[in-house]
Amino acid sequence: MDCHNYITVFPERKRGQHLGREERGAIQQLNKQGYSLRAIAREINCSPSTIMYELRRGTPLRKSHRGRTPEYSAKRGLAVYEMNRMKCKRPHYITHCSDFVKWVVAQVRAKKWSLDACVGHARLHQLFADKEMVCTKTLYNEMAAGNLPLSLFELPEILKRKQNKKGTRKHKRLKGRSIDERPDIVDLRTEFGHWEADTVIGRKKGREAAVLTLIERVTNNYLAIRIPGKNSESVMAAMKELHAEYGERFSSVFKTITTDNGSEFEEFSKIEAWGSSVYYAHPYSSWERPVNERHNGFLRQYIPKGVSIEKYTYEDILHFADELNSRPRKRLAYQTPEELFDAFLDKLYIA
Structure with a gap:
């Protein structure tokens, strides 16, 4: 019986993609066989510099001159890669704008301003330095992520939906000039x-x-x-x-x-x-x-x-x-x- 849902040939790896488990396993085997960086890169279909960085990532540092020279481990390379990925997220600039955030929250609660009005007013009157503020889009993104001490009910405009315009009904008599x-x-x-x-x-x-x-x-x-x-x-x-x-x-x-x-x-x-x-x-x-x-x-x-x-x-x-x-x-x-x-x-x- 033919298996229509499975294939035995792995798809060719596209250049520019991050290395996966299979590529790291292949790097480990080819490195043991004495392949050069460029030879391994041709087999994996990537840049030689990618292979160089991966070998550095997965090879432990030598602690002494005794014993065997440390070798590359695909398992170690994957673990270091995943740890680095956890640290590579874009930092939240809002964490460095605590005074601005407190001022925004006070304006929203006391005067019912929108987030955009707060940003625009602060910039127009130069209440904060540029490094101490974030833009309107960032404020709304942080609001959606739950990183602002505000609730959606304190910003009712966010909850409103756009209504489709309907055709004009003219059967009712106007009381004056149209x-x-x-x-x-x-x-x-x-x-x-x-x-x-x-x-x-x-x-x-x-x-x-x-x-x-x-x-x-x-x-x-x-x-x-x-x-x-x-x-x-x-x-x-x-x-x-x-x-x-x-x-x-x-x-x-x-x-x-x-x-x-x-x-x-x-x-x-x-x-x-x-x-x-x-x-x-x-x-x-x-x-x-x-x-x-x-x-x-x-x-x-x-x-x-x-x-x-x-x-x-x-x-x-x-x-x-x-x-x-x-x-x-x-x-x-x-x-x-x-x-x-x-x-x-x-x-x-x-x-």
Whole structure:
């Protein structure tokens, strides 16, 4: 009977591979027969220097001039090789960056920063020398390996999964001008004053307080205002407060606002009387307001889903927004939204 699963001819060894047990056994026998280094190398199909190093590796040192000369042992050569392989791993640079790691852990736990924000902020402000830090990729690798004193629940962004975008559903009537009519410059994110708006709720059932959120697309400055309920009256009351705060400059700060098609924005188009333009995203198309949706996810770090917003005061919500605005952002060259927004307002008020 033929044996289809076995062969009697060993495959030819490829140059560049590490020596195995068979090669070391062949080296031992050929060396005993008096073959030269080059002759052994031709038989093994490797470099003569490889044979030289292997003979040194597997030959014990001579302790005295008495007795026989030590000979190469394949067993000893394999043992030394395996011991050296255990020591040849790339060292963990993070072990030499204890101060930086402690600072990163403190920022993540106290300010809920991401690992990338910590690295970018530290480099931008030169808080540590380059030799005392590691890059973002290394931090995430060490996090995955369990070498950081942090849990995945302290970095919720790691646990999130990307969601596939679905086709636009247009069967629901828009409450105002469509996002299709919005100027193209808004998508470029080069001009200040274009905002996205939405609401955040606590419990899905029951009428209770909610949070009106707005974010500026260039600076990522985030506004979060506690409102009595998720309805158009509460939303418009909050917008009137913003209008009173900025006065005549309201239309310069809020050039356009893009909202979803929820019932709470039923009367939102009325603010166009103040000089701003309002656009509505397509129904069930949250990806058309990506900046706002992402930052609402950040707000969930302070207000988890299912927790009533009635537990938080007006000042608590403002404090959460201030925390988010003080986080360094990679897209902003690790500057904070607060710094960029204040700089714009300074220019606006000087003008």
